[in-house]
Amino acid sequence: ETGVTQSPTHLIKTRGQQVTLRCSSQSGHNTVSWYQQALGQGPQFIFQYYREEENGRGNFPPRFSGLQFPNYSSELNVNALELDDSALYLCASRVLAGGTGELFFGEGSRLTVL
């Protein structure tokens, strides 16, 4: 148990639709990041939020967007879904200032795009 919870656990969408994934961070952790893990691959960094602002982004197009709320929960939104967006989406949290490099991951949301 890492204290990071994600919802939903599984979902199926069709191409062109939009999806919102949710994450509740571990208590005391004020930084949240999102990763995409395609089948057979390692997680890839999407973006990071600190104090409700995006402060780091990987090589993902603008149709991937996010929000962080004052209670440190977070959302990942993906618009205009494509087949290649099918993946496990992982949320991770850590304490930014003075923390170690360790991230605490949630169980993930498995998205299937048909």
Place this chain on the structure above:
Amino acid sequence: EDKVVQSPLSLVVHEGDTVTLNCSYEVTNFRSLLWYKQEKKAPTFLFMLTSSGIEKKSGRLSSILDKKELFSILNITATQTGDSAVYLCAVVPFNTGTASKLTFGTGTRLQVTL
């Protein structure tokens, strides 16, 4: 761009065997290297390595970092079926603002058979 290469991609061993998993990396402003175990969904933290030559141990698992040759190994002795998982290696850059931007390898899939 930061890069992490893990080998082997997969291996099958018998219970009781010892295995060595490899991780080589290229990263600007290296801060730390992390090992995670991923059984189903959430990667779970194993070790964080920051200094060369200092072995980290946890039960039957141990890991060491060589910052000169840019690699790390993860050893598992007396393997058990519960060790079956994907083992992920990730590097962390030395920049607090992007400290959550881990670059992962593709992982090594370990299967331990009876």
